[in-house]
Structure formats: C-alpha cells, structure tokens
Amino acid sequence: MKIREILGRGVPTISFEVFPPKTAENYDSVKEAALEIAGLQPSFMSVTYGAGGGTSKYTVDIAAALKEQGGVTPLAHLTCVSSTREKVHQVLGELRERGIENVLALRGDIPADGHVEQDYHYASELIREIRSEGDFCVGAACYPEGHVESANKADDIQHLKEKVEAGCDFVTTQMFFDNNILYHFLYQVREQGITVPVVAGIMPVTSKSQIRRIGLMSGAQLPVRFRAMVERFGDDPAAMKQAGIAYATEQIIDLIANGVNAIHVYTMNKPEVAAKLRENLSDIIR
Numbered sequence: 001m002k003i004r005e006i007l008g009r010g011v012p013t014i015s016f017e018v019f020p021p022k023t024a025e026n027y028d029s030v031k032e033a034a035l036e037i038a039g040l041q042p043s044f045m046s047v048t049y050g051a052g053g054g055t056s057k058y059t060v061d062i063a064a065a066l067k068e069q070g071g072v073t074p075l076a077h078l079t080c081v082s083s084t085r086e087k088v089h090q091v092l093g094e095l096r097e098r099g100i101e102n103v104l105a106l107r108g109d110i111p112a113d114g115h116v117e118q119d120y121h122y123a124s125e126l127i128r129e130i131r132s133e134g135d136f137c138v139g140a141a142c143y144p145e146g147h148v149e150s151a152n153k154a155d156d157i158q159h160l161k162e163k164v165e166a167g168c169d170f171v172t173t174q175m176f177f178d179n180n181i182l183y184h185f186l187y188q189v190r191e192q193g194i195t196v197p198v199v200a201g202i203m204p205v206t207s208k209s210q211i212r213r214i215g216l217m218s219g220a221q222l223p224v225r226f227r228a229m230v231e232r233f234g235d236d237p238a239a240m241k242q243a244g245i246a247y248a249t250e251q252i253i254d255l256i257a258n259g260v261n262a263i264h265v266y267t268m269n270k271p272e273v274a275a276k277l278r279e280n281l282s283d284i285i286r
C-alpha cells in the first residue's frame with residue numbers, strides 16, 4: 001500500500017523505524033528485531049539506508065521481509081549524494097521487483113572526507129527522478145529546527161518547498177523534543193503553501209549515551225524538562241528507559257491532541273521500546 005493513502009485516512013497513525021545491519025553476521029538479529037516490531041502492527045515501517053550505499057541490499061531485504069513476513073507496509077530510505085545514478089537506479093529496480101512502493105528520498109550527509117559523487121547534489125533531484133521512474137510514493141526529510149547546514153530556517157523551508165514541488169507525497173521530520181517547535185514549523189510551512197502531510201518524528205531517549213549523539217547529529221534543542229529528566233535518571237539505566245518512554249508518550253499524546261495525526265518513532269531496532277509505546281497509546285492510536 002502507498003503511504004500517502006495511509007496518511008490520507010485522517011486518523012492517528014504510528015510508524016516505527018529500523019536500521020539495517022552493517023555486516024552479514026548481524027543480519028538475522030536485525031531482521032528478527034524488525035519482525036518483532038512489525039508484530040505490533042504499526043501503520044508502516046521505515047528502513048534506513050547506509051549513506052555510502054554499501055549496505056543497500058540489507059535495506060531492500062529488510063524492507064521486503066517486513067512486507068512479506070511481517071505483513072507491514074515498508075518505506076525504504078534511499079540516499080543519493082554518495083551514489084552514482086547507476087547505483088540509485090539499480091536500487092530502485094530492486095525495490096520495484098520486491099513490490100516495495102514507498103521510498104524516502106534523501107540527499108544523505110556529506111562524508112567527513114568531503115568526497116561525494118557528482119550525479120546528485122540535493123534530495124530534490126532524486127525525488128524528481130524517482131517520480132519520473134514509475135509509480136513510487138515518495139517521502140522526504142524536513143527539519144523543524146532547520147537543517148544543520150542551512151544558513152537560516154527561511155531558506156531551509158524554501159528548499160523543502162522545492163522537494164515538495166519535485167513531487168514528494170509527504171515529509172517526515174527530524175526528531176524534536178519540544179512540541180512547540182513543531183507547531184511553529186507547521187505554521188511556517190503551511191504559510192509557504194506546503195500542504196503535504198508532515199509526519200512527526202519522535203525519538204524515545206532511553207539511555208544517557210544517546211543524548212550526546214542526538215545533540216551532535218540533529219542539533220535538536222533539549223528543553224529544561226528533558227534535561228532535568230536526564231540529570232535525575234541518566235545514571236540509572238532502567239529508570240532512564242522508563243522516563244524516556246514516558247516523555248515520548250507525552251509528546252505523542254500532546255501532538256495527537258493538537259491534530260498532528262501522523263507519528264513516526266525512531267525505535268532504533270528496540271522491540272521492547274516500541275511495544276511499551278504501543279501499549280501506552282493503545283486506545284489513542286487504534
């Protein structure tokens with residue numbers, strides 16, 4: 001099924017994200033975790049893509065397993081800046097062959113050594129190309145706090161608009177920990193005439209070590225309430241996990257109460273975290 005149809009129903013949805021293994025030895029354990037999460041019957045599940053494309057086969061294989069064995073609609077991520085056009089089309093061909101209809105089209109991060117291929121510069125080029133390639137439902141990334149490379153949020157929103165005009169059906173946000181940032185962003189994008197569904201990306205932070213990585217990776221602002229939680233529970237792994245899941249649950253309930261129906265959870269291959277969230281929301285997202 002196409003994700004634009006799922007999002008178009010106008011009822012709360014929840015999707016979960018998994019990342020593929022880096023090596024063949026970890027393939028079975030990642031697939032097992034992904035299928036366990038699929039057993040929670042999310043609205044769809046996304047599978048990330050290793051930026052260099054070296055593990056693209058695992059993205060396609062895990063996405064296909066979710067569809068064929070897990071009975072869940074998969075969303076395969078695809079990045080372009082470190083790929084040749086030939087590689088991108090090879091992966092699109094594999095997705096089509098396996099009946100995977102949904103692609104999250106991304107530029108990918110610029111590698112630390114600065115080496116990129118020259119076929120693509122921005123995600124909008126990839127989106128346009130996928131649209132001209134056939135019948136995929138295409139999503140893209142967006143950044144409520146602005147993308148880290150962007151000089152300002154206004155420019156970033158104009159570039160988001162280019163992605164939507166290139167043909168994307170929905171956009172998924174980078175993680176955020178303060179819902180007011182998302183509400184403000186939604187106001188700004190709607191004002192710019194961007195009308196596609198915005199899927200809110202929520203990261204349950206379940207360990208102290210995640211925090212530093214999040215700050216570095218996404219530039220997300222961490223509210224005082226969030227910092228207090230980490231200060232109080234950060235050194236007690238079980239308490240931190242419980243508090244982090246509760247924080248994410250509260251964020252999701254507030255979003256849905258305010259009309260943001262599409263929720264995406266960065267579950268990081270952790271079935272127990274996805275299960276607890278699902279249970280906390282069982283009567284809110286049916």
Ligand code: FAD
Nearest residue numbers: 048049051077106107108109122123141147150156159174
């Ligand atoms: P783009 O939309 O191309 O934007 C990149 C930067 O260029 C922005 O600053 C933008 O403002 C600017 N820009 C865009 N167009 C122009 C233009 N015409 N002129 C000048 N500037 C322009 N990474 C992975 O490697 N694998 C994944 O699976 C993955 N999944 C992700 C899922 C989500 C929901 C999110 C939010 C991010 C994900 N990422 C993933 C990270 C993503 O690849 C990086 O954030 C990357 O740096 C930007 O990708 P993008 O598609 O948003 O790029």
